[in-house]
Amino acid sequence: MDKTFNPQDIEQQCYAEWEQNGYFAPSGSGDPYCILLPPPNVTGSLHMGHAFQHTIMDALIRHRRMKGDNTLWQCGTDHAGIATQMVVERQLNAKGLTRHDLGREDFVKKIWEWKEESGGNITQQMRRLGTSPDWTREAFTMDEDLSYAVQEVFVKLHEEGLIYRGKRLVNWDPVLHTAVSDLEVLNEEENGHMWHLRYPLADGSGELIVATTRPETMLGDSAVAVHPDDERYQALIGKAIKLPLTDRLIPIIADDYVDPEFGTGCVKITPAHDFNDYDMGKRHDLPMINILTSDAKINDNAPAAYQGLDRFDCRKQLVADLDAQGILVKVEDHKLKVPRGDRTGAVIEPYLTDQWYVAVDSLAKPAIEAVESGEIKFVPENWNKTYYQWMHNIQDWCISRQLWWGHRIPAWYDEAGAVYVGRDEAEVREKHNLGADVLLRQDEDVLDTWFSSALWPFATMGWPKDTPELATFVPSSVLVTGFDIIFFWVARMIMMTKKFTGQIPFKEIYITGLIRDENGDKMSKSKGNVLDPIDLIDGIELETLVAKRTSGMMNPQDAAKIEKRTRKQFPEGINAYGTDALRFTFAAMASTSRDINFDMGRVEGYRNFCNKLWNASRFVLMNTEEFDTGRAGGELSLSLADEWIIDRFQSTIADVEAAIADYRFDLAAQAIYEFTWNQFCDWYLELSKPILQDENTSEAQKRGTRHTLINTLEQLLRLAHPIMPYITEQIWQRVAPLSDVQDTSQSIMVQAFVEYDEAKRNSKAAGDIEWLKQCIMGIRNIRGEMDISPNKPLSVLLKNAGAEDERRLAATQNVLTKLAKLETLTPLATDEQAPACATALVGEMELMIPMAGLIDKDAELARINKAIEKIEKDMARTSGKLSNENFVSKAPEAVIAKEQAKLDDMTMQIAKLNEQKETIAAL
């Protein structure tokens, strides 16, 4: 074995073997355990959030697989309508073409080509992470099966009247020329203006002042509204306004919606371009005057002067004209929320169009109940509040998109515009008795991507066919995802799965935190703080990293800033840490918090941990490979240390299992780390050396220790495997044949997980070794503080050893002498006067190191004083408690006894320390 662990050497080959051997597929026996991968965008690439969540899912899957469950990790990708279409469109644009130059059919063909080419990118990256989904079942939302399910759902919902078509105001992205859902619109506060306009009464008897943040919409005004109880305007209700710049007369209406306290208490109403105004327009039966084209230019309904102008150019022109005519009263700076498309960043327009909707009320009800009843559980639990809040205010879902990439809506129109919904044209004709002479054309639009991903839990299992997978893996066990898609995806899956299978889609929803950069900022291309998980695995040169971060910027002027930042943060580039270190880092960060600041220092620390495990294994193998480990039988005589490490390991198993059951991978990782480094390496390996290296120990003792070494390591590897698959596999292949594992022909990943065994606990050994550790640490402390070389053998005297101390001493004298580097260890007779010594306390026993020639009087006095001070501080608190009448009378007996014991112990320690102090001071 190499002296250091080199992850690059093994990972990819190891993965290929797993995949070839078919280990990822469900075993077909055991309890079903299923995780649905949130399908990433097919043309996307792996980011830190994916890597984090995929690590957790893989750890869960590997854990359950080893426990013997029938595990399925259902993977696949999403066609991501808007995002994917944009990518390919941008490529065309670069060649000076638009999608319209190609036409729909060729454009869609182009996207499929692009998907074939780059669609495997993210799944290849997932393989680098060591994830173990069943690739043979990999699904794509536009696959034939899934498309069939989409169609089926659409038709059935339509038959039930739950899908309908209607002309409504939608969020319109004028760049993409499509409607988008509420969730795809981001509302950010921006600096804008408030324009105050003078609207004259038609009869010339006066005027009203209205205010607006979007003055160009006045061209579509169809009323001015005031509050019905507003005394200022009572007389004006019902009168008409002469709308400036147009020749229209619009009424003054009364409506509760108007807040009389705000502004002038008069509101201009533009039903075709504002959601609130739209509702009011419906209530008052106002005309809906659309003044925009689909790319947000002014249309023919506006005065000729403005027709064809872009909305923002129009705004400038119109404000200037109003100003010139004295209609503009004033302009104020005003902060307002501007709706922007989450993909394009374009300002979204409320726009009147025909769209398809899902009526969600009846679907939402059972979906809410599924969480309320506890059938579905959020982890951490309080995310259910977020879920309820949205579900109780849910709006009908606009599912049509004016795109070319996606599932075409299965609806046909005849020449009269009548609409027919069916699985295909033939079915439509048959169902509605439409002869061949009736011309039908299919709806041009496609469905929202989330419509198909909402079917993921059952469509990937073969629905609408009745398959064994449906019966076995619905509901799935747990969904691991981020809070940002609770509405987009999680809620919709619950609604659809309930509706079409009658089942819940998953029993638990584990909501992970969001990975941020080291300063707590969201990682984004424009900030230039994005980390690529693959770069952490393979490492990356500084220049390559700079180039990667600064290429393809939306704002090229950010590049210099990003370059500077990158060079400062990674002057040497990024080291290759390997997959296991990265995965362990993710596991260690998976606590309950919402935001996770990614700290490179931790990756390095866990890389070191991998190396530690590697080297410990090297030591174990060096001492077992050429020797008898008891695999074939033979007498095993276990040392105290052997019994102790077995006990500690059992305790670690229990901790890890409890942590995984709670999705606390941070605690699981910590338990593994602590055991491996602080118990196994720091103590057990050291304790085993005297036994293995001493000629006087018997063969049975050596065999016992070798057996414990190799088997503890073997089990530790299985315990750690779900988090660190590669290094554990690599080491296990060499370790297992020396251990008690019988069938070592296969991978560690299909071995049984380690099981906690109460019978292996041993509190006596645990107590004895803790005592031994205290003795050693006491002596090391004196060495450290007194600057005595670790190499200098010491003669130590023992005072006040009780019967238990003597028993322990007899059992451990050999290792104690070796590990504390002692020359002699001599008990002091009760009446014997000790020389001046530096002393370490272990319980009531004193370990004394004679000072002559070694220890400076003042230094030892200072050390003692420090110890006394520390104890006295705590003692004051404890004795204060015990002298408090209230405490003694009200606290539980056990607590009082504990405090009393603490006080007794501290009193004893202080007495001994004072005694020492006096002896030394008297020198």
Added chain:
RNA sequence: AGGACUAUAGCUCAGUUGGUUAGAGCGCUACCUUGACAUGGUAGAGGUCGGCAGUUCGAAUCUGCCUAGUCCUACCA
């Protein structure tokens, strides 16, 4: 406006139903190339648990208020 969350060592974070001497990793200081490991070892320094008040015999932990920050939802023209 409503809702949720966060505040613990220089940094990144643990701390289970109130009872510990408040922990870990990184970083820091001193010493150590000892035979698994310098991606290491040994010892050590470092915190009035954001602030104030309350409940309690006892609060990092429970309650209220305040401060700072983050996020979500809905928004007034």
